[in-house]
Amino acid sequence: MSGASTTMERDLLRLPVVGALLRRRGVQTSLRVALLALAVVMVLQGLFGSQLAPKNLATLLTWVHYRGLLVLALLLVGNLFCYACPIVLVRDLGRKIARPFLDWPRRLRNKWLAIVLFVGVLFAYELLDLWGDPWLTAWLVIGYFGVALLVDVVFRGASFCKFVCPVGQFNFLASTASPLEVKVKDPATCDTCVGNECLRGAPATPERPAKRGCELGLFLPKKVGNLDCTACLDCVHACPEQNVGVVTRTPGSELFDGRSRSGIGPLSARPDLAFLAAVFTFGALLNAFGMVSPVYALQQMMSAALGIRTEWPILGILFVVALVIEPIVLLGLAAWWTRRMLGRREGVRPIAMRYAFALVPLGFGVWLSHYCFHFLTGLLTVVPVVQSLVRDVAGTALLGAPDWSLGGMAEEAVYPTELGLLALGFVVSLAVTWRLAAADDPARPVRPFAPWAVVLSLLLGAAIWLLSQPMEMRGTFLGT
């Protein structure tokens, strides 16, 4: 795969209206301000408003609309929510008061901490029933902003984004399936660059303010794909040659690109990223499993078998099985079989690491199906909540009397969409797997392809089974 621009690529920044808007810093700032204001309203209503989750913006917007819009944006565009992340505003304000004075510790320059936090959020979501608790959800948002501020006023660069933010890691992985990428338009122009402003930024001049370079350490001529890219477009604004664009590409193509990536290195040397890809995929299935009826029967069985009546150990066992044991067994077996097919002395671990990234599109398909279900079936439920809030604040129904009957699409109508999104993810995963297999065995790619096709098919089957199960959302454990 060449890094050179092709005639097939289109640069979003050249489009008449969209491009002009994206090139204006003020548009991004406006979005960040708007989302910050929304976050403040959500937090305050979460803390002081009705503690009924369906009637509170904290729970409604976080667990229904934000998640749904996030995955749809990643599918259709890219990392839009990192582009417009309001935490950046808070962080920048904080840095006016306290300038960061440390570099992120070398031993933590990987994804292991972020993986722990990502799993931690999923665990807390299940254990604390965050989806039904406006107050806790508000504190989650506050905590998120607080941790981000603390990290980024101590450590230089975008340390929180790159090494800590669980949502950011989710976005990075999911955006490997996005149709757009921030990349160099003409590599030859970079060959004569001396300032490397895309990475280092540029100092202020009498004509313009200082420009920030990539705070995640991505040097554009060597950047490959969307991993670790927050789409902040600092590089676009910093490049004096305007040689950075938001360019169309084949979704998923970066997952079989073995080149060394700026700020990341080759994927083959990143076991943390491979494990994150596995957690992303198996975590999608686990998160969906937590909302269907069979999970309660399973918890009852485990409770009876182990004599445990508290939730967190049962949940912990499920998490270890789903996110550690299951991936190790499935990926290990597939890698072992692949090694036999290839007849090489290559270890099982590097093979598993290489093919783990092929799971990401299917994992994204599961997240898409799940979050789009909630988003589409609850699409209009935000309307009466906003109407009610405005009425209570203004003393009169400025937006009309709240119509609490508003909902969304019927479940039966959403189900085909869910299956379609799953199928899309499955096909892209198969395509990525085939490309990896073809690189491993150009003469007979079907041999290394087969074990991973089996794994993908098993995961697809599990996902279809999950989506067809009746939903059952309980806030109690074992009915107590």
Added chain:
Amino acid sequence: MFSATSTNRLSTLLFTAAVLLVPHSGCSRPTSSDDGVRVDMVVHPQPPVVGMVRVELRFTEPGGAPVSATAVRLEGNMNHAGMTPSFAEATEIEPGVHRADLELTMGGDWFVLVDAELSDGRRVEEKIDLPGVRLK
């Protein structure tokens, strides 16, 4: 569109407005009336299942005397956000006892919001938990 200074000002303005306005939103959970009218709910079948269930509400004074209501509205919600609620109007079957059929569309934990106008003009609002709705 926004300079750094104007962005800071707007952020401060929005934050201040939210701090001042949202706590006064008064979107507080409904509580029992101060008159102490008790509302008891019985759901058939037991345990409740997905589909239509029969809800009986009994309104009593603190001393136990039944209280009639002229209008009783029920709103059934799941305890997580994003699901369309179910609505029903209850009719009086005997003094102080009202009955309605309510559709529970999904398994899981529900709550029922009762909004009643008593025959003497008092208003009662009550939230009653309905956990553990099972599949048939």
